[in-house]
Amino acid sequence: MRTSNMFVRSLGVYVPESVSVEQAVREGWYPAEEAEKFRQIGAAVAGDMPAPEMARLAVLDAYDRWGESSPRDLDLLLYPSVWHQGPNGWQPQHYLQKHLLGGNVPAFEIRSGCVGMISSLELAASYLQAVPDRETAMVVSSDNHGTPLVDRWRMTPGALIGDAAAALILGKGHGMAELLSVNATVIPEADAVNDGAYPLFPPDATIGIGLSFGDRHEEFRQRLLKAQGTGIHLTIQKTMMQQVEQTLDEAGIELSDITRVALPHGRREDLDGQMSWLGIDEDQTTWDYGRRVGHCGAVDQFIAFEHLLATGGLVAGDHLLMVGFGSGTSCAAAVFRVLSTSPVTTGARA
Template identity: 50%
Template sequence: METADMYISGVGSYLPATVSVEHAVAAGWYPAEEVELHRLAAVAVAGDVPPPEMALRAARSAVARSGRSPTELDLLLYVSTWHQGPEGWPPQAYVQRHLVGDGVLSTQLKQGCNGMFAALELAASYLRAAPGRQAALLVAADNYGTPLVDRWRMLPAAVAGDAGSALVLDTEPGFARLASVCTMSVSEAEEMHRCAEPLFPPGVTEGRTVDFAAHNDVFRRRAVVEGDGTGVLVTLDERMAEVIDRALSEAGIKAADVTRVACMNTSQEIADQICEHRLGIPASRSAWDFGRTIGHCGASDQILALEHLVRAHALEPGDHLLMFGFGPGVTISGAVVEILESPVWARIRGEV
């Protein structure tokens, strides 16, 4: 989707204190052999802070930075990958009650780790759909410190971190422009995140643990062993390249124009592959050095990286950030953000 008429007027985050990988190894939580393999440094751990509270804190910062009043918002999209609170309770209602108010459409997206990309596409379409609509608030939050999941071992080549992130998508110029956003699917790989687990009853209702790393491993071994099953792995690789090419093309730029790359916060090897083999740019341009210090924070990784890079002056006016992510399904997403100006909040120390 070409989104030249859509802007980012504010971003915000909530990042709790981190636990080092060295501490996790000493405590027996994280395999020592994976330290050198993936080169992750630490993970953000929120303790008992609920995800909706993290989302609210990030949202307040994003809205304040946007210059918008909460009453000027027309849409609230809440993205999550893990449980948010009492079963059957909508977490977006918490942010709506304490910040946005009742005059907007609000809903939750359970799109997985690239849910913010889907939220960007839906929000852009919603804002365009009727005259007078001004801005949308997109939030994401997860806390993996719960039973039935082991943050240190549940993901392949990653550790699950806790965080909240928020972004205000605006029809009026902001500090950045959303130049493009797109998503493609490879539905033949939908088993990757469930493998042989039955569809009913849902595992969480029976107290089954969640282990995406094990599911992923079994899926890939099956693909290699069973006939030409490697075809789906080839399709995934090809679709990944298509998404990146499409995001760049719709933004009107080439790979050489990309200043920084923000992917999911996984191993250094994966970040290097995307930068050097897919884009042909130095791996040093990725946001991996930041991501390795907080873990894979669900759907928040790319928004956290955007905020971090702007605050660190690693993205300046005229620069382009390529954001990239995967989600169950399998869905693959890409987006390009152009920095238009250095926002005030990036120049003032101690700002919200």
């Protein structure tokens, strides 16, 4: 979707301190041989801070650092989430309404996995474009995986699981970056990649079954061997490339115009494949940052975006490509053009 007149007004994050792989090895949480093999450095760990509270801090960061007026001026709040947010039957967006927004802002939780923040940008942009008087929307996501059903050091072989929150304010007319295009799609035939052949009822968490993608992926691999392959991984690759090509085309640029590519903070072998598909080098990716904080749910690309802006990895005129994947399986892509690395006020029209 070509997103005309859509700008990132502000970007806020909450990323707790990382626990190093060295400490994890000393404590017996992480095998020493995997530390050397997979080249991860650490994972951001939030302790007992609730995910919605991290989200609140990310929202405040977005307003404090970028000079926006008030969360109560929003026209829409979307809250993508991956892991459990609080009590069963309770929704995290209402926590932000109580503590920040008030009750006049339409607010919805989005459940589309680790691709949730990118795909929610498409929903937010569509919502704003539908009515001329709508000016701003917020997409905020947060996850604290430090629960008994997750072992952040072993849940996904080759990757570490981190905790973090990010909040992006999308608005018309001006901002520090322009959202040029965003697209999201689902690959329904890839549903079995992450389901582990588990029964749909009762849900795992209700009977105390932990989340292990390593086990699920191995179960799927065994199914592929018995079926002599399905070509599903090639389908996922082709779909990702189609999403990237469409998004770049709508943005009016080529891949050679892209300064940096923000990918999920996952396994090195996955990154190698993605770099090969896209024809990019490691220094164009956010690998060095991602392996210090871990895979943080739906916010990976956005905390990396903030990191690049803060450290000079992106400057005015640069283009950022985001690519995301969600279990299910879904994929999404978005392209931004950086306009400024400092606050842009209403008077400074794009």
